[in-house]
Amino acid sequence: MRLHRPLLFAALLALPVSLAYAQNPSGRGPGRRMERLLKNVTLTPEQQAKVDSIQTHYREQMPSFTPGSPPDSVTREKVRGLFRHQVEDIRAVLTADQQKVFDTNLAELRNGRRGGP
Numbered sequence: 733m734r735l736h737r738p739l740l741f742a743a744l745l746a747l748p749v750s751l752a753y754a755q756n757p758s759g760r761g762p763g764r765r766m767e768r769l770l771k772n773v774t775l776t777p778e779q780q781a782k783v784d785s786i787q788t789h790y791r792e793q794m795p796s797f798t799p800g801s802p803p804d805s806v807t808r809e810k811v812r813g814l815f816r817h818q819v820e821d822i823r824a825v826l827t828a829d830q831q832k833v834f835d836t837n838l839a840e841l842r843n844g845r846r847g848g849p
Contacts, residue, residue, distance in 0.1 A: 765815070765841060766787065766818075766822075768837060768840075768841055769819065769822070769834060769837045769838055769841060770783075770822075770834070770837070771833075771837050772833050772837070773826065773830050773833050773834055773837075774830075775830075779825050779826070782825045783822055783825060786818060786821045786822055786825070787818070787822075790814050790815075790817070790818040790821075793814055794811065794814060795807050795810060795811065819838065822834075823835075
């Protein structure tokens with residue numbers, strides 16, 4: 733039974749990512765961005781709980797979008813601001829070594845976008 737606990741725990745941690753991907757299979761959006769930011773960052777259960785809480789907090793503040801209609805500039809700026817604050821809050825949960833990996837992932841994410849941060 734002990735061997736199964738780590739596997740069960742890993743599966744439970746992967747569930748939110750899988751659900752986010754299922755809701756947005758294009759691989760774009762906030763869930764996918766956060767997955768890329770936390771790539772190669774191993775979180776403790778306490779850190780994972782804090783990150784989940786932060787994500788929930790910011791998800792609740794996100795404006796709703798009309799499918800097929802691009803958001804206006806005010807809405808886009810609000811989303812960018814929320815994402816920036818979310819990144820800062822999550823980074824604060826990490827250790828110095830984890831922050832280095834996180835910062836590298838953030839730089840790669842920003843370099844992959846047109847127009848920078």
